[in-house]
Amino acid sequence: MISVEPFARSDAPLARRNPVAKLAAAMLFAFPLMATLDPVAPAIAIAVELAVLPLFGVRPALLVRRAWPLLAAAVGILVTLVLFAADRSGRVLFDAGPVVVTSGVLITALGLVLRLFAVALPGVIVFATTDPTDLADALVQNAKAPARFAIGALAAFRLVPLLGQEWQMITMARRARGVEAGRSPVARMRLFVSTAFTLLVGAIRRGTRLAVAMDARGFDSGLPRTFARRQHFGVADWLLIVGATAIAGAALAVSVALGTFRPLIG
Amino acid sequence: MGGGVTLRGFGWRHAGRRAWALRGVDLRVERGERVLLLGPSGAGKSTLLAALAGLLPEDSGEHEGTIEIDGRSAAEARERVGIVFQDPQSQLVMARSGDDVAFGLENRGVAADQIWPRVDEALHRVGFPYHRDRPTAALSGGEQQRLALAGVLVLRPDLLLLDEPTANLDPAGAALIRAALTRAVDADTTLILVEHRVAEALPLVDRVVVLEPGGGVRADGPPEAVFAAHGDTLAAEGVWVPGREIPPRRATGPAGEVLLTAEKLGQPSRLAPIDLTVRAGEALAVLGPNGAGKSTLALALGGLLRPGTGRLTASPELAGVDSRTAPHRWRAPALTRRIGSVFQNPEHQFVTGTVFDELALGPRRTGASEAAVRDRVTDLLSRLRLDRLAAANPYTLSGGEARRLSVATALATAPRLLICDEPTFGQDRRTWRELVDLLADLRDAGNGLVAVTHDAEFVAALADRTLALAPPAVAQR
Numbered sequence: 001m002i003s004v005e006p007f008a009r010s011d012a013p014l015a016r017r018n019p020v021a022k023l024a025a026a027m028l029f030a031f032p033l034m035a036t037l038d039p040v041a042p043a044i045a046i047a048v049e050l051a052v053l054p055l056f057g058v059r060p061a062l063l064v065r066r067a068w069p070l071l072a073a074a075v076g077i078l079v080t081l082v083l084f085a086a087d088r089s090g091r092v093l094f095d096a097g098p099v100v101v102t103s104g105v106l107i108t109a110l111g112l113v114l115r116l117f118a119v120a121l122p123g124v125i126v127f128a129t130t131d132p133t134d135l136a137d138a139l140v141q142n143a144k145a146p147a148r149f150a151i152g153a154l155a156a157f158r159l160v161p162l163l164g165q166e167w168q169m170i171t172m173a174r175r176a177r178g179v180e181a182g183r184s185p186v187a188r189m190r191l192f193v194s195t196a197f198t199l200l201v202g203a204i205r206r207g208t209r210l211a212v213a214m215d216a217r218g219f220d221s222g223l224p225r226t227f228a229r230r231q232h233f234g235v236a237d238w239l240l241i242v243g244a245t246a247i248a249g250a251a252l253a254v255s256v257a258l259g260t261f262r263p264l265i266g
Numbered sequence: 267m268g269g270g271v272t273l274r275g276f277g278w279r280h281a282g283r284r285a286w287a288l289r290g291v292d293l294r295v296e297r298g299e300r301v302l303l304l305g306p307s308g309a310g311k312s313t314l315l316a317a318l319a320g321l322l323p324e325d326s327g328e329h330e331g332t333i334e335i336d337g338r339s340a341a342e343a344r345e346r347v348g349i350v351f352q353d354p355q356s357q358l359v360m361a362r363s364g365d366d367v368a369f370g371l372e373n374r375g376v377a378a379d380q381i382w383p384r385v386d387e388a389l390h391r392v393g394f395p396y397h398r399d400r401p402t403a404a405l406s407g408g409e410q411q412r413l414a415l416a417g418v419l420v421l422r423p424d425l426l427l428l429d430e431p432t433a434n435l436d437p438a439g440a441a442l443i444r445a446a447l448t449r450a451v452d453a454d455t456t457l458i459l460v461e462h463r464v465a466e467a468l469p470l471v472d473r474v475v476v477l478e479p480g481g482g483v484r485a486d487g488p489p490e491a492v493f494a495a496h497g498d499t500l501a502a503e504g505v506w507v508p509g510r511e512i513p514p515r516r517a518t519g520p521a522g523e524v525l526l527t528a529e530k531l532g533q534p535s536r537l538a539p540i541d542l543t544v545r546a547g548e549a550l551a552v553l554g555p556n557g558a559g560k561s562t563l564a565l566a567l568g569g570l571l572r573p574g575t576g577r578l579t580a581s582p583e584l585a586g587v588d589s590r591t592a593p594h595r596w597r598a599p600a601l602t603r604r605i606g607s608v609f610q611n612p613e614h615q616f617v618t619g620t621v622f623d624e625l626a627l628g629p630r631r632t633g634a635s636e637a638a639v640r641d642r643v644t645d646l647l648s649r650l651r652l653d654r655l656a657a658a659n660p661y662t663l664s665g666g667e668a669r670r671l672s673v674a675t676a677l678a679t680a681p682r683l684l685i686c687d688e689p690t691f692g693q694d695r696r697t698w699r700e701l702v703d704l705l706a707d708l709r710d711a712g713n714g715l716v717a718v719t720h721d722a723e724f725v726a727a728l729a730d731r732t733l734a735l736a737p738p739a740v741a742q743r
Contacts, residue, residue, distance in 0.1 A: 133362065174598075175601065177627060201661060218344070225373060226371070
């Protein structure tokens with residue numbers, strides 16, 4: 001099952017902020033960190049991110065469970081760099097024939113892994129603490145996103161968990177037909193593609209029916225929509241955005257002051 | 267207020283189709299009338315409802331004649347018309363029940379302070395049993411469809427269109443919807459209903475209109491008069507005309523040897539542990555309310571799902587060389603020669619691009635010669651009235667055709683045991699009878715048959731033994 005539900009307590013002080021404010025804060029916090037290749041700035045950012053977890057009402061154990069794809073990606077980066085890095089400067093730590101692990105390689109890998117976490121965690125935290133309906137409402141009301149896009153995406157999003165169940169059913173239905181990949185990777189790939197095709201056909205049909213049902217209830221009426229649920233955007237929301245930007249700037253400043261700053265470009 | 271409908275020589279042809287979906291329809295429905303729209307499959311009932319709802323855009327086909335709702339075109343009268351479709355899953359828009367009912371009001375620009383009182387009133391009218399914050403995903407099919415009805419009624423339509431609103435529901439869910447319709451629809455709301463199950467729909471209507479597949483209206487009047495004059499023809503064409511019994515097909519001989527034995531077979535939170543035997547030459551019907559795990563049991567018996575608890579053992583006669591392993595561990599080509607499965611949604615099972623290839627797939631996988639495959643496929647095509655469609659893409663078939671094809675694909679490998687999940691769901695009377703005959707022939711030839719079903723008539727017609735699953739002790743989701 002693919003889970004798309006928020007998994008945090010919704011009454012925590014920062015979790016209650018406007019969804020658009022949270023999203024903007026996450027972006028403004030993460031983007032500056034991309035500018036540097038050093039490990040210091042992302043390390044500070046991660047420390048801050050973990051420190052604010054309680055304010056968002058996110059329990060660390062749950063965060064780990066939700067963020068495991070990040071861990072997998074981190075391991076991938078480490079392995080790739082250790083095996084293939086071009087720059088093998090620094091002290092030799094470990095020499096195994098063709099693979100020479102040096103301190104330079106490890107520092108580069110560490111910087112990349114920390115960057116990955118520093119940039120991705122704010123997004124994970126925002127989506128963990130934001131109800132999709134509230135996000136769509138706030139995008140329309142506070143960020144002036146087109147309702148047709150935001151509400152349409154929300155309706156489509158609601159169908160996502162069904163896809164996981166559907167995939168299982170299709171796989172079992174194919175086994176019943178005598179279609180099974182066995183061990184051959186080519187057969188596996190072909191079966192994957194054809195299962196995905198069946199899933200896609202079903203998803204498009206369901207999406208079309210949903211779109212017709214939505215229009216039948218006036219979604220395409222062209223009248224200005226009213227809002228059953230009001231989203232407020234206040235001083236606290238502005239403070240969240242400003243605060244996030246300031247902390248990201250401070251992390252970069254520390255990195256420059258320590259002399260570890262390595263610009264991505266130049 | 268209004269809700270009167272006038273059609274004059276109305277016709278519609280979908281873009282890219284040669285045949286008219288609907289043609290030459292003259293019809294007048296007065297405000298407050300309750301009309302049941304009937305006709306064989308392909309007579310254009312759903313197209314007519316879509317046209318009335320203003321959901322046929324000019325560029326999606328060609329039209330002739332006129333359609334008027336209170337003197338306005340269907341496109342102009344859209345806000346006075348509400349429509350409920352078959353599938354609750356693809357009608358609900360929002361994650362919370364109340365938000366979903368509010369959706370239409372927001373679209374129509376209703377002032378925010380009026381929205382929630384109207385939402386609560388609509389939920390109350392359809393008898394929605396929960397608070398409006400209830401997640402829509404946590405509702406049963408019948409409850410979801412009630413919610414969809416509330417979402418339409420909250421807009422106070424003058425004309426309410428219902429396109430088989432109970433076809434996807436179990437009997438309990440369908441009864442919920444009929445009860446909600448009885449109590450929730452105002453006396454001056456015009457109602458036009460398309461429904462297969464005529465007997466259940468009759469208490470809701472006072473007039474029956476029968477569409478002629480070639481075009482025009484065949485019959486129109488009070489239900490008794492229409493069925494007295496046209497009942498036999500309609501029944502032969504697949505309409506479930508009330509009061510016409512279908513002769514049962516009981517087993518001609520005693521049940522044969524045991525094929526499958528389940529001991530404490532279960533699946534945590536989906537199926538309570540159960541003991542059962544499946545025999546050759548016997549039709550076993552598995553009954554039970556939604557959530558009792560009927561489909562899970564069908565998957566487990568079909569060797570498609572590893573049992574969560576307990577054991578499933580195949581007899582040496584069924585298992586052949588695999589007699590030491592449980593069915594879920596058999597290789598797929600071996601499984602399909604022994605146990606065939608027919609899924610609730612036929613499209614899940616389609617793998618190829620044509621009906622012919624679809625039927626040939628199983629035999630080819632099990633290593634039959636090309637000549638033998640051809641014979642087998644030709645035989646199945648004619649037995650299931652699919653010959654005309656041999657070159658068609660399985661995804662373009664109608665509901666009845668897709669169902670017949672999915673059963674035929676399972677039969678193509680001549681399995682000793684066939685497991686069907688709701689084989690007769692939403693089928694017209696003609697396909698229904700063909701399925702009963704086909705499955706009865708299969709059983710009488712000495713094969714085993716297990717059908718998971720809500721269909722009481724199907725059980726009465728075919729089942730030699732029934733097994734009722736109890737609902738799970740603790741409802742878990």
